[in-house]
Amino acid sequence: RMKILVTGATGFLGTRLVEFLLNLHHEVIVLDSFWTGPESSLELFKTRTDCKPHKHDVIDPFPDIQVDQIYHLACSASPKRFTEDPLKILRTCFEGTRNALDLAQRLRARILIASTSGKPNMTFPRPQTYWGNVSPYGPRACYDEGKRAAEALAYAYQKQHSTEVRIARIFNTYGPGMRPDDGRVIPNFIVAAFGESHMRVTGDSMKLTRSFQYVTDCVTSLVRLMGSNVRTPVNIGNDEETRIWDLAHIVAGKVARTGRPMVAIEEAEAPPDDPVQIRPDLTFARTKLGVENTVSLDEGLELTVEWFRSHLTDPEGQLAC
Numbered sequence: 001r002m003k004i005l006v007t008g009a010t011g012f013l014g015t016r017l018v019e020f021l022l023n024l025h026h027e028v029i030v031l032d033s034f035w036t037g038p039e040s041s042l043e044l045f046k047t048r049t050d051c052k053p054h055k056h057d058v059i060d061p062f063p064d065i066q067v068d069q070i071y072h073l074a075c076s077a078s079p080k081r082f083t084e085d086p087l088k089i090l091r092t093c094f095e096g097t098r099n100a101l102d103l104a105q106r107l108r109a110r111i112l113i114a115s116t117s118g119k120p121n122m123t124f125p126r127p128q129t130y131w132g133n134v135s136p137y138g139p140r141a142c143y144d145e146g147k148r149a150a151e152a153l154a155y156a157y158q159k160q161h162s163t164e165v166r167i168a169r170i171f172n173t174y175g176p177g178m179r180p181d182d183g184r185v186i187p188n189f190i191v192a193a194f195g196e197s198h199m200r201v202t203g204d205s206m207k208l209t210r211s212f213q214y215v216t217d218c219v220t221s222l223v224r225l226m227g228s229n230v231r232t233p234v235n236i237g238n239d240e241e242t243r244i245w246d247l248a249h250i251v252a253g254k255v256a257r258t259g260r261p262m263v264a265i266e267e268a269e270a271p272p273d274d275p276v277q278i279r280p281d282l283t284f285a286r287t288k289l290g291v292e293n294t295v296s297l298d299e300g301l302e303l304t305v306e307w308f309r310s311h312l313t314d315p316e317g318q319l320a321c
Contacts, residue, residue, distance in 0.1 A: 003027045005067040005109075007058050007100060008074035011036055012178050013114075013170075013215060017071060020219045022051060029065060033057040035088070036076045036179070058096030059088075062103045069226060070111040072100040077116070077143070079271070080183035086142035093146025094153070101157045101165075110164035112226045113154050115233065116147040117171040117278060138273045151233065158231065166225050171237025171280050175215030175300060176307030185210065186301070189248055190308045193255035193263050203270035205245040211279040212247075213238040214295035214303075224289045235280040238293050250298070254305045 004021055008014045009030040021028050022045065030045075030053040045051040056063060058074045075092045082089060097113060104111035134144040157163040174186040182188075192199045201208065213236070221236045248265045256262040285291055295303075 001025055001027065002068040003029065003066065005029045005031060005065065005070045005103075007031045007070070007072050007096070008114075009053075010034055011073060011076070012175075012182070013173060013218065014071075014073045015177060016175070016215050017073065017219050017222065018045060018051065020216075020223065022048065024223075026050070028052070029067060030054060031056050031058065031062070032074070036078065036081065058099055059091050060099070062099050065103075067103075067107060067109055070100055070104050070109055071114075071222065071226070072097060072111055073114045074100075075114075075143075075146070078179070078181075078183045079140070080181065082143050083139055086139075089142040090146045093143070093150050097150040097153050101153060101163060104165075105157060105161045105163050108164075110166065110226065112166040112168060112222060113150060114222075115151055115167050115169045116143065117169050117235070117237065117280060135273045139271070140273045144273075166228070166230065167233040168222055168225055168236045169233050169280075170218065171235065171278060172210050172212045173215055173218045173237075174212050175304055177215070178304070180308070180312065185244060185247070186212070186251070186304065187308075189251040190255065190305055191312070193252050194260060194308060194312055196261060196263060199248045199252060199263055199265045200268040201244050201248055201265060202268045203244070203274060203276065205267050206243070207276050208244040208270075209241045209277045209279065210244060210247070211238045211241050212297055212300070213293060214297075214300035217291075217293040217295055221285065221289065221291045224291055228289055230288050234285050234289065235282055236285065237280040237282065238297075239280055239282045240297065241277070241279045242297060250301060251305065254301055255309075258305070258309050 004026050006014055006018055006028060009018050010032045018028050018030060027050045074096050100111060135141055136145050151167060154165045154167055158165045178187045180187055180191045189199050218236060225234055252263050
């Protein structure tokens, strides 16, 4: 049994990771500012003696705690947050990661840093050896460049201080528990369908693709990476590519089967710096970590749509919890 710190633990991915670690009988310390995830996200764990929540912004120096491992997930991946407070995103990526690495170095604890796949790709599918091709001056720059800086920090701590660092380049993850106002495509489509609004595919509907990994498969991969000896970045995701136009029709059909009318789907202008294709090369992850995804897109969407159906209280995307 280990004592594990999770930053960003009230976020969509963090909550599921905490649940997974508790089920493995570890003691979990939760660190979160509750900027994007409500404190109610931790209601399931408040009665447990093996989970200790702390309200804390990772931008500030960490409290005096003793842990064996650190999962550093803090930083919103929601595109809506990028324009809402880009300076906070940048500071979380750099200062927050530096504080997490300082703690790891001081305690000689292993740390896993959640990085991103969000780099427009010139190679396809994208290996973890790809260096990225991002704009430093645009609406996504705070996140994309922030995560690049976080990886550079991780490399420096590993080389200069021999810090035990693991880097997960996480691709598109989805599942129950996503916020309706998250801004990513799957919750956008589901909320639009339940609200009987038009679904909007932003960009070339015939070319725009993504690859989606269900949240439990992502969490399993993160834990496997933390326990491995891999010191270089690893792609975490699903390599089954899906056209966003097809995804819209699948989601509309699943929502319609709950009794809602079938909504219309329309094209809209693509946002700046939005990549056309995203699909990871998982050869390295499969070879080194032995991970395979177990939840298909169809099954995962079914579970996600049902979760939204039971939690949405009105067409504007308000949650019952």
